[in-house]
Amino acid sequence: MQTDIDPRNLIGRKAFDRKGTKLGTVDEVYLDDATGIPxxxxxxxxxxxxxxxxxxxxxxxxxxxxxxxxxxxxxxDAPDFGVGRHLSPEQELQLYHHYGLDIAPPPPLNHNSTNTTTQEDP
Incomplete structure (x- = not known):
């Protein structure tokens, strides 16, 4: 979605499915905790x-x-977590799975462990 859209401008907008069938009205917008992106x-x-x-x-x-x-x-049929509350990472994961969306797992922590011992050839 366009990231330059103010999420407050989505509230009250009509929503339609992929076939053009009216779904209802946008009630709330949830932002990503880390990025603040809707x-x-x-x-x-x-x-x-x-x-x-x-x-x-x-x-x-x-x-x-x-x-x-x-x-x-x-x-x-999407999972119902109630509105007005924070979505936990587990709830978001359930929603991603429900919609068949692949999400990249977080990058592994980079433990730059260096071997401080050296072996010398005999």
């Missing part, structure tokens, strides 16, 4: 429906609406 949107699905989390990458903001490249049924 990562997830909670979409209010129906008047009495629950909020469903959708990934903002690879979603697009087109002509003032959020286009989510997944089917409504998949979005509707």
């Amino acid at each position: 990562e997830w949107a909670a979409i209010r699905m129906g008047l009495f429906g629950r909020d469903a989390f959708v990934p903002l990458e690879p979603s697009e903001l087109i002509e003032g609406t959020l286009r989510v490249p997944f089917d409504r049924s998949l979005i509707k």
Whole structure:
């Protein structure tokens, strides 16, 4: 998704699935803890429906609406963690798996262990 978009501008926008079916309205936007980049949107699905989390990458903001490249049924079945709370890394991982999105594991810690002993040839 375009990273120059203010996440506050997403609140209240209509959201549509990949087929153009209306999903609902963006209720909340969740930022990545490390980067501050908008990562997830909670979409209010129906008047009495629950909020469903959708990934903002690879979603697009087109002509003032959020286009989510997944089917409504998949979005509707996304894990429900409730809105207004912080998403834990484990919850985010569940959402990534639900949507079939591959995420790169964090890079391994670089332990520059050097061998301080030297062996001499006899």
